[in-house]
Amino acid sequence: MKNIVLLSSAHLHADAYIHELSTVSDARIVGVYDNDPARAEAAGTRYGIPVFLALDAALDASDAAIICSENIHHEMFALEAIKAGKHVLCEKPLATTPEAALRMVNAADTAGVLLMTAFPCRFSPAYQQFKQLVNSGAIGDLRALRGTNQGMCPGGWFVQKELSGGGAVTDHTVHVTDLLRDLTGSEVESVYCELGNGLLHGDFEDTGVVTLEFEKDVFATLDASWSRPKSFTTWGNVTLYAVGSKGTLEMDMFNQEGMLYSDIKGKVGVQNWGSSIDRGMVAAFVESLLSGTLHEKAASGTDGLRAVEVVEAAYASTIALQPAKVNHRT
Amino acid sequence: MRVVYRRQRSADTIIGMNGPTLKVAIIGAGVMGQQHARSWTQVPYATVTTICDFNHDAANKLATEFHAVATASIDSVLASDVDVVSVCIPTCFHTDTAVKVLESGKHLLLEKPMALTVEDCHTIEAAAEASGKLLTIGQVVRFFPEYENAKRAVDAGAVGTPAVVRCRRGGIFPLWGTWFHDVNKSGGAIYDVGIHEIDWLLWLFGPVERVYARSLTESLGEDCKQDFALVTLRHKSGVISHMEACWADPVVSYNAFEIAGDGGLLTHDSRNNATLFISTAEKQEAMSPLADADEPYNKQIAAFAKSIVDGTPLAVTGADGRAAIAVAAAALESSRTRKVVTL
Numbered sequence: 110m111k112n113i114v115l116l117s118s119a120h121l122h123a124d125a126y127i128h129e130l131s132t133v134s135d136a137r138i139v140g141v142y143d144n145d146p147a148r149a150e151a152a153g154t155r156y157g158i159p160v161f162l163a164l165d166a167a168l169d170a171s172d173a174a175i176i177c178s179e180n181i182h183h184e185m186f187a188l189e190a191i192k193a194g195k196h197v198l199c200e201k202p203l204a205t206t207p208e209a210a211l212r213m214v215n216a217a218d219t220a221g222v223l224l225m226t227a228f229p230c231r232f233s234p235a236y237q238q239f240k241q242l243v244n245s246g247a248i249g250d251l252r253a254l255r256g257t258n259q260g261m262c263p264g265g266w267f268v269q270k271e272l273s274g275g276g277a278v279t280d281h282t283v284h285v286t287d288l289l290r291d292l293t294g295s296e297v298e299s300v301y302c303e304l305g306n307g308l309l310h311g312d313f314e315d316t317g318v319v320t321l322e323f324e325k326d327v328f329a330t331l332d333a334s335w336s337r338p339k340s341f342t343t344w345g346n347v348t349l350y351a352v353g354s355k356g357t358l359e360m361d362m363f364n365q366e367g368m369l370y371s372d373i374k375g376k377v378g379v380q381n382w383g384s385s386i387d388r389g390m391v392a393a394f395v396e397s398l399l400s401g402t403l404h405e406k407a408a409s410g411t412d413g414l415r416a417v418e419v420v421e422a423a424y425a426s427t428i429a430l431q432p433a434k435v436n437h438r439t
Numbered sequence: 440m441r442v443v444y445r446r447q448r449s450a451d452t453i454i455g456m457n458g459p460t461l462k463v464a465i466i467g468a469g470v471m472g473q474q475h476a477r478s479w480t481q482v483p484y485a486t487v488t489t490i491c492d493f494n495h496d497a498a499n500k501l502a503t504e505f506h507a508v509a510t511a512s513i514d515s516v517l518a519s520d521v522d523v524v525s526v527c528i529p530t531c532f533h534t535d536t537a538v539k540v541l542e543s544g545k546h547l548l549l550e551k552p553m554a555l556t557v558e559d560c561h562t563i564e565a566a567a568e569a570s571g572k573l574l575t576i577g578q579v580v581r582f583f584p585e586y587e588n589a590k591r592a593v594d595a596g597a598v599g600t601p602a603v604v605r606c607r608r609g610g611i612f613p614l615w616g617t618w619f620h621d622v623n624k625s626g627g628a629i630y631d632v633g634i635h636e637i638d639w640l641l642w643l644f645g646p647v648e649r650v651y652a653r654s655l656t657e658s659l660g661e662d663c664k665q666d667f668a669l670v671t672l673r674h675k676s677g678v679i680s681h682m683e684a685c686w687a688d689p690v691v692s693y694n695a696f697e698i699a700g701d702g703g704l705l706t707h708d709s710r711n712n713a714t715l716f717i718s719t720a721e722k723q724e725a726m727s728p729l730a731d732a733d734e735p736y737n738k739q740i741a742a743f744a745k746s747i748v749d750g751t752p753l754a755v756t757g758a759d760g761r762a763a764i765a766v767a768a769a770a771l772e773s774s775r776t777r778k779v780v781t782l
């Protein structure tokens with residue numbers, strides 16, 4: 110039985126991770142610690158779990174930590190957990206700068222603990238089949254890709270740069286970037302990004318259209334915009350479209366849904382009935398803890414770092430107004 | 440005999456009067472030439488008199504269908520008394536033919552893309568200027584009801600101020616033609632399909648400041664009848680648009696767009712717009728029929744005919760055609776050099 114502690118529930122994904130953990134045997138959630146005591150209290154009540162008032166006590170009670178803090182605190186929580194010899198599953202983006210992400214990766218390596226980045230899309234059955242089809246040559250040689258991860262603006266700390274590190278490009282570039290790296294088995298060489306704040310007019314970007322050039326001879330674009338309005342039917346999407354020499358392949362990851370037209374809520378919405386991608390990821394984390402090596406489908410700390418480097422290059426390109434080379438740290 | 444039209448007279452009046460007939464010649468009897476012939480026939484006061492194609496069979500076949508005269512010689516069209524010419528030949532021949540048609544004193548509907556270079560577009564515009572004849576470009580997407588509706592909606596503020604736009608066109612490579620795979624003849628997918636989206640984007644969101652694009656155009660050729668382009672435009676208004684031009688799907692063609700603004704999101708996907716679906720052992724097909732009057736090619740040609748007879752301002756000008764080519768050229772250059780191109 111592995112004991113897992115939740116370090117902050119600032120990110121709403123904590124709800125899903127806690128729920129999915131409860132369905133996994135061999136692991137249990139021992140409690141929550143948060144840098145914001147009120148939020149810790151609320152999470153303790155919501156999940157029916159103990160609240161730790163000190164980080165070292167929380168870490169002492171556990172084998173591993175799931176970090177769902179504001180982006181800016183990922184590094185602090187991860188380094189503390191790693192120092193205490195605990196394995197870590199950290200919400201994306203792994204950190205707000207490549208340097209911070211690299212410190213996390215190096216610390217985990219040195220301490221001999223697992224560092225996993227929360228990229229649950231890798232566990233989507235649609236993506237797994239997408240990858241299998243591409244790799245089996247079903248559409249011939251892969252030539253170009255187009256992705257989207259458009260969403261509603263999550264608001265709150267996500268739009269406070271001092272806590273999030275950035276807006277939509279920080280939040281939504283990393284998922285599709287990670288899928289494309291995983292799919293192509295290739296690193297991103299250069300990045301061009303157009304971004305703006307024309308949707309919400311805040312001091313953060315809410316639109317971002319990113320072009321990626323891979324070391325392999327493949328290019329891609331991805332749309333990271335928070336361009337689903339409040340009146341939209343659902344939170345957003347993850348889509349991929351691949352052009353191969355023999356055909357095309359299209360994925361709409363969350364399209365397994367029915368429509369609910371509700372007079373009770375006065376709203377049109379969707380009811381998704383697809384397989385939970387979070388369950389797959391949380392189960393893989395627990396399996397990794399049991400086996401002592403990272404699950405083959407899981408994203409490592411280095412994978413998290415590579416995605417953060419792409420975000421860095423995306424921002425750099427908006428200043429140079431030319432594609433920016435990705436600076437890969439080792 | 441040249442027909443003199445009284446300006447300011449509505450086309451309807453002319454029909455009512457059983458008035459003058461616009462004599463129409465079509466140069467190029469391929470896929471688009473056939474479409475133009477059909478659409479000109481829908482104009483009550485126009486008659487297709489001449490079909491010109493250097494492929495005799497193609498010219499004869501279409502001429503027979505429309506009770507017109509077939510010719511293989513452009514010169515005979517130029518020398519004839521037709522009032523207006525639809526030029527529907529491969530893009531690489533547009534400039535020479537367009538200039539000749541205009542110089543011979545005929546109004547010109549030139550298929551898109553206007554030409555392969557901005558310089559050529561200027562040459563065509565200059566010929567129109569010199570001749571005093573009307574020039575329009577077949578940017579027919581402006582007449583597609585879903586795209587026209589988007590223009591109306593955006594102008595009316597339906598999505599607030601637009602911020603980020605996506606659009607896509609194409610799918611199947613145009614295998615009917617013998618020339619599309621040659622980038623020097625067609626310009627590739629950016630010029631041939633992307634031009635529709637570019638024109639529409641310029642129409643809705645204004646001029647473009649810079650372009651970044653990646654495409655498969657470099658490998659396009661006899662042995663690789665495939666192209667795919669992803670183009671990011673930054674409009675002067677600040678709008679970001681992402682345009683996708685596709686010649687890479689063996690079976691499915693579709694078009695789609697979405698416009699996100701600070702007040703809402705407008706979406707379209709032609710795969711969701713069928714009003715009819717037939718399924719038999721022989722055939723599965725989704726259909727989305729429109730009334731004849733709403734059919735985009737008919738509307739495009741009706742609008743041009745009206746401009747000719749009553750001076751209604753052109754829906755699409757040579758300058759519009761050139762503006763789209765400037766963006767297409769920038770996109771192709773960007774893809775080739777992997778640099779951002781500023782306009």
Ligand SMILES: NC(=O)c1ccc[n+]([C@@H]2O[C@H](COP(=O)([O-])OP(=O)(O)OC[C@H]3O[C@@H](n4cnc5c(N)ncnc54)[C@H](O)[C@@H]3O)[C@@H](O)[C@H]2O)c1
Binds near residue numbers: 467468529577631
């Ligand atoms: N608006 C649209 O939706 C649309 C769709 C398809 C094509 N187009 C455009 O229309 C133009 C024609 O395309 P198409 O698909 O009809 O091509 P096509 O190959 O079907 O037909 C071209 C025809 O022109 C003839 N031709 C070629 N050169 C000629 C010349 N110098 N003089 C006389 N005849 C000549 C050929 O014999 C052929 O019959 C192109 O510019 C294309 O980009 C527009």
